[in-house]
Amino acid sequence: MKEYEIYSLRCLDRMNPKGIDQTPCFSWKLKSTQKDTYQKYYSIKVWRENEILWDSGNVESPCTDHILYTGPALQSGTTYQWQLTSVDSHGHRAVSEKAEITTGILEKSFWKAAWVQPVRERKPVRDVTDSGAILSGAVHSLEYPEAILDAPVYMRKEFVADKKVKKAILYMTALGIYVCEIDGHKFSNLLAPEYTAYAKHVEYQTYNITKLLEKIGPHAIGIILADGWYTGKIGLMGIGEQYGKENAVIFQMEIQYEDGTAETICSDETVKWHTGGYVYADLFVGEYLREEGVPQKFSAPGFDDAGWEYVEKKEYGYETLCAQSIDPICCVKEIKPKLLYTPKGEAVLDAGENICGFTKFATYTEPGVEIGMEHSEILDQDGNFMQNIMGQNKNQKDRIVPAGAWTLYEPRFTFHGFRYVKITGLKEVKAEDFTICVLTSRQDKTGSFRCSDERLNQLQDNIYRSQQGNMVCIPTDCPQRERAGWTGDMGVYAPTAVFNMDMQSFLCRWLSDMRIEQHVDGQIPQVVPDIDSNKYVGGNTGDPHISSAGWGDACVLVPYAIYRAYGNTDILKENYQMMKAWMDYVEAKAGVDLLGWGKLFHFGDWLIPSIVASTHKPIETALRTKEEMALGYMVYVADCMKKIAELLGKTKDSLHYRMLCQRGKDVFCREYVTEDGCMRQSLQGLYVMALSQNMLTEKQRQGAVKRLADLIHENGDSLDTGFLSVPFLLDVLCENGEAKTAYRVLFQQKRPGWFYALQFGATTIWENWAAILPEGTRTNSSYNHFAFGCVGDFIYRRIGGLQMEEAGYKKVRINPDYSCGLKWAKTEYDSVQGRISVHWKKEEDTIYLEVLLPPNVTGIVHVKEKQIEIGNGRYSWTIEQQI
Known part of the structure; x- marks a missing residue:
C-alpha cells in the first residue's frame, strides 16, 4: 500500500454515473499508512475530450465529499472525465485515476420526441377490492391469468445512418417496462425505467449506442413494452391500472456524424406495433411466452411489418421527465441451484437462500409442451412445495412454450421473491441447466460484522440479504407479496440500512417521491409511491386521515439517518419543508392537550407477538397501543426536528420543537404512567418507548425499568415488543443497568426472538416472529421483511463497539x-x-x-x-x- 491513496471516486454519490441532469458534486475516500493524517488541500480537474473545462485550483480543506462543480455549463449527452489530486498533512501527494460523468438532457426544450402507444382495447379490470377477502385467503390467483392480462407489445422503427457515426446517444423511457434493441442487439437496463411516483416523476435512461451504429446504412430500433408498475397488478391488493389505462414509450436518438452534421431520430407516428410471443408479462403474476409467436429479427432493418399497426401519439408532455438518479437494477449474483424431489414427487430447485430475482434456463425441451417455473419461499412441514403468498395475482409463475428442441429462456418483465422453484413440463430436470439471478438496485456494500458466535453471523447475513432483496427501485416491505414502499419499515430500519450499504442516492430518490406524494395538509401516505388501491387496505372508509405515527414520521427519521451516516446537510435542506408540513399536521391533530393525535387511527406498536398469538388479529396491536405510541413518537420526532432545525440555523423552529418535545413528555407521564413508573398497560413496548425518550421522572424511570425487566423475565427472557418499539429495546436495557437481560433477549432461541428463525433454516428476516410455529407448521407470512433486522444497528454499536460521535463518522x-x-x-x-x-x-x-x-x-x-x-x-x- 502507498503512504497516501485516493479511492472510491463518486459523482452525485454514484460511480461513473450515466445520464445525469444535475450539477455534479464530487466525493472520494482516503487511505494512509501514517497516523494523524488529514487532507490539507485538494484540486479537481474536469475534461471534455482533451480540453480542461474546469480546474478548482488548490483548495485548502479536509472535506472529501459533495464538492460542487462550479465550472462552465455542461452540455447534454456529453461524456466528461474528472481527476482528483489530494495532498495530506505530511506532504504526501496522491493522484486518483480518472472517472467519468455522462450528462443526460439538461433542458426540457431538448425533447423533440413524442409519447406513443398502441391503439387497442384492453381487457377490463375486474380485480377484487375487498381487502378482508384477500387477506383471509378467500381470494386466490387465477390458474390461467391470460383471461385477465394483456400481452406486451412489440414496437419498431427503421432509420438510416448514411454516414460514419461519431457519437450516438439514445434517451428513452416508458410508462410501463421496456426492453430495447437495435439491429438485434439488446442493451437496455433491467426493468427500465423502474418504479417512481409516475404521476409526477418518470425517469429516462441514457444509452451510448455509438457502437451499434458503426455500419453505414439502414438500421432499426425495436422495443418490447410490458405493463410493469404502470398498468400491472401491483401492491397488496394486486389491482391493475393504478397509473393509467395503457402503456406508452418515448425515445430520442441524437446522432453526430464524423463530417460534423447531426440528426435526431424520434418516436413518432411512424412507429409500428404488434403483439407476438408474449401472452402476458406481469411483475407479480409472471411471464407467459409462446416462442412460436416471437417475431424473429423484428429489430433488424428489412423486417416485414406490413401487418403491423401504427401507434398513436399522446400529449403526456415532458414535465415529469428527469434523468435516472440511481444506479440501475442489476444481477449481483448468479446461483446454481440444487435439485430435490419432494415427497409428492415434484421437481423443485433450491437456491439455498431466500432471494429476490428470477430463474433462467438453457436446456433441451419438447416443442409445444409448456414449461412452468413457480416460485415460493418455503417448503411445507413435510417437505413439499408450498405457495405461501396469498391474494390475487400473486402467482410468481413463469410459463414458456418452446418452439424448438433447444430453449434458452430468461425473464425480462418480472421478478420474484423466493428460494424454491417448482419445475413442470420437462421430462428430465437437470439442476445444471438452471441459473438463479439475484436482483437489486446496485449499492456498494459498506458494512460488515463477524464474531465468535455463528448464530449472530448468520443473523447478520440474513439482515443483509433481506436488505438487498428489498432494494429494487424503492425500499420495499417484501419482494413477493406487495413490493411496496411502506414508510414505517424504512423508518425503523434506516440506521441499519446506511451501515450495510451506501444508500445515499437510493434513499434520496425515494424521498423525492415522498415529497411528491405528500398531501396538501402535510400527511405522508403509508406507502411511497402511493397508489389508489391502497385505500382498500383500510376498508375504503373515506376517512381523510390516511397517515400513521411511526409511518409518516419516516419523512423525518430517514433524512436524519442519512445525514447522520454521511454528514451532508443538503439532505435535511431538501426535505425540511416536507418534515415541517408533516409536523404541522401532527400538531394540528394533537390539539392543545396533545391527546387528539392518539385518538386517530395508527398502526401503533404493530405486531406485538403476545397479542397476535392470543387474538390472531394484528389490528388489535394497533387499537391497544396507538395512543401511547402516537404520543411517544411525537416526542421522539420532535426531538429530531429540534436537532435538524439547529443544524440548519432555524433557531425559532428549534425552540418550538424543544418545547413540543417537553410538553409531550409531560402529557405522557400524566396520562399513561403512575407515580411509581407503571404504565396503564403492561406491555413491554410501552415501557421501552417511555424509557427510550427519557419521558419519566427518576422515580418513574426506576419503577419502569424494573417492570420492563419483570415482563421480559415473565415471558421467558423473550421480547414482546412490536414494530415501533423493537429498535429501542436492547439499548434501553443496556442503558438502564439490564445489559444481561438485553443479551439474554438477543441470544435466546425461543420464539419470539431473532435466533428462533435460524433453527428453521431462515436466510432472511421474517415479517412475523411466528412465521413458522414451533411444531413446524408454516404460515402464509412473508419470509423476507427487513424491518426486524433493525437490531443490526445495536449489534454494530454495542457489540462491535463502533459508535458515531459526529455526523459522517468524522469522529x-x-x-x-x-x-x-x-x-x-x-x-x-x-x-x-x-x-x-x-x-x-x-x-x-x-x-x-x-x-x-x-x-x-x-x-x-x-x-x-x-x-x-x-x-x-x-x-x-x-x-x-x-x-
Missing part, C-alpha cells in the same frame, strides 16, 4: 461491550471518510483491541476507565482484566 467512539458473552468481534465500515475497523478478542483475562481509522477521522477509545483520544491510523491495546 467516532470505540467502546465495545466485552461482557456481551462473545470471544471476539470484528466490525468494519467504509464511511464517507474511508474504512473504519474495530476488532477485539478475549483470551482468558486479557482483551486485545485493534482500531483502524482513515484520514480526517478522530476517535475516542474506551480503555478501562480511560477515554483516549486518537487521530487516524492503526492502533492496538492490550487490556488486562481482573477476574
Whole structure:
C-alpha cells in the first residue's frame, strides 16, 4: 500500500454515473499508512475530450465529499472525465485515476420526441377490492391469468445512418417496462425505467449506442413494452391500472456524424406495433411466452411489418421527465441451484437462500409442451412445495412454450421473491441447466460484522440479504407479496440500512417521491409511491386521515439517518419543508392537550407477538397501543426536528420543537404512567418507548425499568415488543443497568426472538416472529421483511463497539461491550471518510483491541476507565482484566 491513496471516486454519490441532469458534486475516500493524517488541500480537474473545462485550483480543506462543480455549463449527452489530486498533512501527494460523468438532457426544450402507444382495447379490470377477502385467503390467483392480462407489445422503427457515426446517444423511457434493441442487439437496463411516483416523476435512461451504429446504412430500433408498475397488478391488493389505462414509450436518438452534421431520430407516428410471443408479462403474476409467436429479427432493418399497426401519439408532455438518479437494477449474483424431489414427487430447485430475482434456463425441451417455473419461499412441514403468498395475482409463475428442441429462456418483465422453484413440463430436470439471478438496485456494500458466535453471523447475513432483496427501485416491505414502499419499515430500519450499504442516492430518490406524494395538509401516505388501491387496505372508509405515527414520521427519521451516516446537510435542506408540513399536521391533530393525535387511527406498536398469538388479529396491536405510541413518537420526532432545525440555523423552529418535545413528555407521564413508573398497560413496548425518550421522572424511570425487566423475565427472557418499539429495546436495557437481560433477549432461541428463525433454516428476516410455529407448521407470512433486522444497528454499536460521535463518522467512539458473552468481534465500515475497523478478542483475562481509522477521522477509545483520544491510523491495546 502507498503512504497516501485516493479511492472510491463518486459523482452525485454514484460511480461513473450515466445520464445525469444535475450539477455534479464530487466525493472520494482516503487511505494512509501514517497516523494523524488529514487532507490539507485538494484540486479537481474536469475534461471534455482533451480540453480542461474546469480546474478548482488548490483548495485548502479536509472535506472529501459533495464538492460542487462550479465550472462552465455542461452540455447534454456529453461524456466528461474528472481527476482528483489530494495532498495530506505530511506532504504526501496522491493522484486518483480518472472517472467519468455522462450528462443526460439538461433542458426540457431538448425533447423533440413524442409519447406513443398502441391503439387497442384492453381487457377490463375486474380485480377484487375487498381487502378482508384477500387477506383471509378467500381470494386466490387465477390458474390461467391470460383471461385477465394483456400481452406486451412489440414496437419498431427503421432509420438510416448514411454516414460514419461519431457519437450516438439514445434517451428513452416508458410508462410501463421496456426492453430495447437495435439491429438485434439488446442493451437496455433491467426493468427500465423502474418504479417512481409516475404521476409526477418518470425517469429516462441514457444509452451510448455509438457502437451499434458503426455500419453505414439502414438500421432499426425495436422495443418490447410490458405493463410493469404502470398498468400491472401491483401492491397488496394486486389491482391493475393504478397509473393509467395503457402503456406508452418515448425515445430520442441524437446522432453526430464524423463530417460534423447531426440528426435526431424520434418516436413518432411512424412507429409500428404488434403483439407476438408474449401472452402476458406481469411483475407479480409472471411471464407467459409462446416462442412460436416471437417475431424473429423484428429489430433488424428489412423486417416485414406490413401487418403491423401504427401507434398513436399522446400529449403526456415532458414535465415529469428527469434523468435516472440511481444506479440501475442489476444481477449481483448468479446461483446454481440444487435439485430435490419432494415427497409428492415434484421437481423443485433450491437456491439455498431466500432471494429476490428470477430463474433462467438453457436446456433441451419438447416443442409445444409448456414449461412452468413457480416460485415460493418455503417448503411445507413435510417437505413439499408450498405457495405461501396469498391474494390475487400473486402467482410468481413463469410459463414458456418452446418452439424448438433447444430453449434458452430468461425473464425480462418480472421478478420474484423466493428460494424454491417448482419445475413442470420437462421430462428430465437437470439442476445444471438452471441459473438463479439475484436482483437489486446496485449499492456498494459498506458494512460488515463477524464474531465468535455463528448464530449472530448468520443473523447478520440474513439482515443483509433481506436488505438487498428489498432494494429494487424503492425500499420495499417484501419482494413477493406487495413490493411496496411502506414508510414505517424504512423508518425503523434506516440506521441499519446506511451501515450495510451506501444508500445515499437510493434513499434520496425515494424521498423525492415522498415529497411528491405528500398531501396538501402535510400527511405522508403509508406507502411511497402511493397508489389508489391502497385505500382498500383500510376498508375504503373515506376517512381523510390516511397517515400513521411511526409511518409518516419516516419523512423525518430517514433524512436524519442519512445525514447522520454521511454528514451532508443538503439532505435535511431538501426535505425540511416536507418534515415541517408533516409536523404541522401532527400538531394540528394533537390539539392543545396533545391527546387528539392518539385518538386517530395508527398502526401503533404493530405486531406485538403476545397479542397476535392470543387474538390472531394484528389490528388489535394497533387499537391497544396507538395512543401511547402516537404520543411517544411525537416526542421522539420532535426531538429530531429540534436537532435538524439547529443544524440548519432555524433557531425559532428549534425552540418550538424543544418545547413540543417537553410538553409531550409531560402529557405522557400524566396520562399513561403512575407515580411509581407503571404504565396503564403492561406491555413491554410501552415501557421501552417511555424509557427510550427519557419521558419519566427518576422515580418513574426506576419503577419502569424494573417492570420492563419483570415482563421480559415473565415471558421467558423473550421480547414482546412490536414494530415501533423493537429498535429501542436492547439499548434501553443496556442503558438502564439490564445489559444481561438485553443479551439474554438477543441470544435466546425461543420464539419470539431473532435466533428462533435460524433453527428453521431462515436466510432472511421474517415479517412475523411466528412465521413458522414451533411444531413446524408454516404460515402464509412473508419470509423476507427487513424491518426486524433493525437490531443490526445495536449489534454494530454495542457489540462491535463502533459508535458515531459526529455526523459522517468524522469522529467516532470505540467502546465495545466485552461482557456481551462473545470471544471476539470484528466490525468494519467504509464511511464517507474511508474504512473504519474495530476488532477485539478475549483470551482468558486479557482483551486485545485493534482500531483502524482513515484520514480526517478522530476517535475516542474506551480503555478501562480511560477515554483516549486518537487521530487516524492503526492502533492496538492490550487490556488486562481482573477476574
